[in-house]
Structures are given as structure tokens and as C-alpha cells.
Amino acid sequence: MNFKAPFQSITWNDDHITIIDQTYLPEREVYVDLTTEGQVWDAIKKMKVRGAPAIGITGAYGLYLGLRNAPETSFDSFYNEADRISEYLNSARPTAVNLSWALKRLNATIFAVKDKPISEIKQIILDTAKTIHNEDRRLCKSIGENGLDLIPDDARILTHCNTGGLATGEFGTAFSVILHAHHAGKLKQVWVDETRPLLQGSRLTTWELQKAEIPFHLNVDSAAAFLMQQGKVDLVVLGADRITKNGDTANKIGTYSLAVLADAHNIPFYVAAPYSTIDMDLETGSEIEIEQRDADEVTNFGNKQTAPDKVDVYNPAFDVTPNRLITAIITEKGVIKPNYKTNFEKLFS
Numbered sequence: 001m002n003f004k005a006p007f008q009s010i011t012w013n014d015d016h017i018t019i020i021d022q023t024y025l026p027e028r029e030v031y032v033d034l035t036t037e038g039q040v041w042d043a044i045k046k047m048k049v050r051g052a053p054a055i056g057i058t059g060a061y062g063l064y065l066g067l068r069n070a071p072e073t074s075f076d077s078f079y080n081e082a083d084r085i086s087e088y089l090n091s092a093r094p095t096a097v098n099l100s101w102a103l104k105r106l107n108a109t110i111f112a113v114k115d116k117p118i119s120e121i122k123q124i125i126l127d128t129a130k131t132i133h134n135e136d137r138r139l140c141k142s143i144g145e146n147g148l149d150l151i152p153d154d155a156r157i158l159t160h161c162n163t164g165g166l167a168t169g170e171f172g173t174a175f176s177v178i179l180h181a182h183h184a185g186k187l188k189q190v191w192v193d194e195t196r197p198l199l200q201g202s203r204l205t206t207w208e209l210q211k212a213e214i215p216f217h218l219n220v221d222s223a224a225a226f227l228m229q230q231g232k233v234d235l236v237v238l239g240a241d242r243i244t245k246n247g248d249t250a251n252k253i254g255t256y257s258l259a260v261l262a263d264a265h266n267i268p269f270y271v272a273a274p275y276s277t278i279d280m281d282l283e284t285g286s287e288i289e290i291e292q293r294d295a296d297e298v299t300n301f302g303n304k305q306t307a308p309d310k311v312d313v314y315n316p317a318f319d320v321t322p323n324r325l326i327t328a329i330i331t332e333k334g335v336i337k338p339n340y341k342t343n344f345e346k347l348f349s
């Protein structure tokens with residue numbers, strides 16, 4: 001299916017990255033230029049750019065920004081600098097594997113061309129970052145196409161957090177499935193979880209759905225169960241930040257709750273993600289580092305304080321859904337069903 005994505009959230013402009021600063025959405029569409037690895041780190045940490053594939057792409061460009069003026073005295077010193085900057089960038093957010101995946105891919109590329117002049121290696125780093133960006137565009141389009149077979153006519157899809165162009169290189173993951181279902185005339189509407197505490201659903205997914213002219217209702221997270229109980233949800237489709245070899249999936253906090261609810265109501269529960277989100281180095285979800293974020297994200301609603309001073313807060317940015325609750329994982333190579341370990345090994349062989 002040929003259709004354009006509603007917008008681009010990351011662009012390489014000659015010598016810098018331009019991103020939409022998502023912290024201003026939906027009220028304002030603010031574009032910011034990132035010219036150093038420090039600005040990239042800050043943008044990822046403060047979620048000006050967010051979403052597993054998007055932070056991988058931005059991190060890749062960030063490594064180039066950090067290395068483009070590095071001394072060209074010796075390969076070893078250049079490679080050590082690449083490793084240092086990669087470690088620094090990777091420290092911005094730990095859970096989404098795409099950031100470390102992109103940086104590891106770039107460092108492997110650098111080592112593979114170690115006999116070339118360092119000036120040439122720098123250009124290869126930039127070219128590889130662009131390849132990662134363009135590859136994500138293609139992979140996410142395929143995810144949407146592959147997901148279509150799972151979508152019934154007049155589908156009412158519930159989704160969580162944001163998985164569209166703001167979270168990826170262009171089409172999104174679960175959002176790509178929604179886009180394709182819409183263009184195929186199979187989508188009745190989307191239920192959008194607001195996704196506390198940072199409201200990626202109510203701020204970002206609604207903004208993207210309006211741009212795509214897709215019908216939706218915004219609902220508080222705790223209304224999902226009632227919607228399912230009333231028979232108003234046909235399937236759940238959402239994204240991932242890290243999927244382990246056995247199919248356990250780390251995703252935005254609240255995903256596990258939805259998986260348990262979907263199971264209790266016999267509703268299909270689908271994860272959509274590119275291969276770059278699958279971490280074949282981890283056996284199970286218990287090994288995934290879950291990012292803990294600042295208390296003020298929970299004790300404040302925008303600029304309004306909504307809890308007393310000095311309260312203890314538990315604010316994990318993600319949770320882990322066990323593979324047994326995941327009906328299938330929609331990837332660019334097709335729809336993967338259990339046994340995930342066996343089928344991932346075939347996918348990666």
C-alpha cells in the first residue's frame with residue numbers, strides 16, 4: 001500500500017539533526033537542532049525525542065556528531081573515543097535496546113574499516129546512521145503490511161503509549177499497523193490509552209491520529225478494562241522497547257496490565273516491533289533493566305502539584321509482559337507466533 005507517513009520527527013540536515021521536541025506537543029510543534037553528542041544525550045534523557053527506534057536513530061547520528069571533529073592521529077585512539085561516546089550516549093536511557101543496538105552496529109562498522117583513513121571512517125559512520133534511519137522507515141512500513149492479516153473488518157483497536165512517527169523513523173510500529181488497517185478500510189476506531197504519567201497517548205498518539213484523520217477516542221488508562229468488559233475492543237496492538245529471546249517484552253508501564261486484561265477477556269494481544277528491538281543476548285524479561293524515572297513525573301500534572309511534598313514515589317517507565325500473554329509479535333519479516341525462542345532463532349539465522 002502506497003501512502004505517505006503523516007510527518008517526519010527526525011531529519012538529518014547537512015551537519016546536524018533536527019527533531020520535533022515532543023515535550024511541547026500537542027500544543028506546539030517545536031523543532032530543535034542537535035549539533036553535539038551532549039545535546040543528543042540531553043534530548044533522549046529528557047524525552048524530547050523518545051520511542052525505541054527513534055532514540056536508536058538519534059543516538060546513531062549522535063555518535064557521528066561526537067566523532068566528526070575527533071583527532072585523526074591513530075585508529076586505536078579514534079576507536080577508544082568512539083567507545084567512550086557510545087557509552088555516554090547509551091547512558092541516557094537503559095531499557096530500549098535500539099539505542100545500544102545502533103551504537104554497537106556503528107562500532108562494529110568502524111572496526112570493520114579500521115584500515116581506511118579516519119576521515120573516510122567518519123563519513124562511513126554518518127552513512128551508516130543514515131542507513132539505520134532509512135532501514136527503520138522500510139521495516140516499520142513492512143510491520144504495518146504484515147499486521148494487516150490480523151485485523152478483522154470494522155476493527156476497534158486499543159493501543160498504549162505512542163508508537164508512531166514520533167517514536168520511530170517514519171511509519172511507526174503498532175501505529176503502522178493502525179495506519180495500514182485504516183487505509184485498507186478495516187479500522188472502525190482506535191481506543192487511545194492516555195498513558196500516565198507522561199501522557200504519550202493523550203499528547204502524542206492523538207496528535208498523530210488527527211494528522212492521519214483516523215477516528216479514535218481517548219480514554220484514561222483505567223477505562224481499558226471496562227471497554228473490554230463491554231465488548232468494545234477487538235484487539236490490542238502496542239509497541240516494545242526490548243523483546244528477549246523467549247518473547248518476554250518490556251514496554252511502557254501499563255502494558256502488562258493490558259496483557260492480563262486482554263487474556264481475561266479472550267482478546268488478541270499483539271506486540272509490533274522491528275528486529276532491532278529484539279535482544280537475542282537476553283534469555284528472559286527478568287534480565288531487562290527497567291528505567292526508573294523522577295518522582296515529579298508522578299507528583300505533578302504539568303505545572304500543578306498533585307501530591308504532598310516528600311511522598312515516596314515508584315515510577316518505573318516500563319514493565320515486562322511474559323511471552324505467554326502475547327498472542328503474536330508483528331515484525332518486518334512477518335507475524336511471529338510462539339514458540340518465540342524457536343521462531344526468533346529461525347528469524348535471525
Ligand SMILES: CSC[C@H]1O[C@H](OP(=O)(O)O)[C@H](O)[C@@H]1O
Nearest residue numbers: 050051052163167239240251252
Ligand atoms: C515504537 S517503540 C515505542 C515505545 O517506546 C515508548 O517508550 P518511551 O515513550 O518511554 O520512549 C513506549 O514504550 C512505546 O511502546
